[in-house]
Amino acid sequence: MRHETNWFKYDLPELGPFRLSLQRVSGEAGYSWKNQRNGSITQEINPLNLGLQFSTINKDLVRQKVIAGIPTDTTGTSASLLTFLEYKPNYTFSLDERLGPARRLTHYFRQRFAAQISGYSKNKYLPADYKLASPRNFFIETDYRQYQKTDARNMLAMRVAVGAGIPLRAGGTIALLDRYIIGGASSVRAFAPRTIGPGAQARDTSSNTLSVSNYTGNLLIESSLEYRMPLGKYPELAVFLDAGNIWLTSGPDATEASQFRLNGFYRELAAGTGVGLRVNLGFFVLRLDVAFPLSKPYLPTGERWVGDQLHFGSSNWRKENLNWNFSFGYPF
Secondary structure (H helix, E strand, O other), X not given: OEEEEEEEEEEEOOOEEEEEEEEEEXXXXXXXXXXXOOOEEEEEEEEEEEEEEEEXXXXXXXXXXXXXXXXXXXXXXXXXXXXXXXXXXXXXXXXXXXXXXXXXXXXXXXXXXXXEEEXXXXXXXXXXXXXXXXXXXXXXEEEEEEEEEXXXXXXXXXXXXXXXXXXXXOOOOOOHHHOEOXXXXXXXXXXXXXXXXXXXXXXXXXXXXXXXXXXXXXXXEEEEEEEEEEOOOOXXXXXXXXXXXXXXXXXXXXXXXXXXXXXXXXHHOEEEEEEEEEEEOOOOEEEEEEEEEEEOOOOOOOOOEOOOOOOOOOHHHHHXXXXXXXXXXXOO
């Protein structure tokens, strides 16, 4: 069984202060096969995967008003608060050489496929004749990592990840808990989570809208390059470069700026660099990374590269651009 929760706090002019959560409870059953001859190869198939996605709001009157407004909400945000049951069978293949015999070059590869069929439950705040198109989606995710030892202890690590949620209905919507976000300690570390994307979408700094779907997308591309150097028995230093973004290609809240374009997506990649200090105790790693942006996709075209505007001596620049990440374990 799994349980995940996303919490949000709002104080909107027309609704007042309230707290909202998006939650999912799920469980699955299936089969797993392992082969240890060439690294660790694992295949897992879960033909039975059931989940329940729902929301809670600490004020019943606010929930009633938000859900009653679904028929006139052109952004699709309000519909994300409805409850639905999902059936999501999945298959995962993974190759992990990291725990095998010592090598100068090791790989990790993970490929996952999933299909989602779901149905909304009835809600007393919606008109009886109002029909909702339940999500029908297909998901594909790829994660590749490579670890190259440059001498006895130093290592060059690289990661590329791609994910896509593909609606099977025309104009279909990907539920918020199935969407991707980017930024944070194990992503593009120069940006905090939920501060970039989708695509070249401008930042929404307003506080008077129900913005729970902001900075989410159904397509993800991200990559990292990191050089790790031990400084002693326990401390390690790392220098890294991250890049990536998300895009939203379907649903009522998709916009022109959020669309993915094969011939120009690279111009919308957020990029950042920084340094990290880690304490490797063997059984776990303490990690502190500090990073700053090199490219900001939400700025106008021609102004997105900010790598030539570094001002470490300015307190305002540091406040707006330095992002500190404290976490456990390596980022990948």
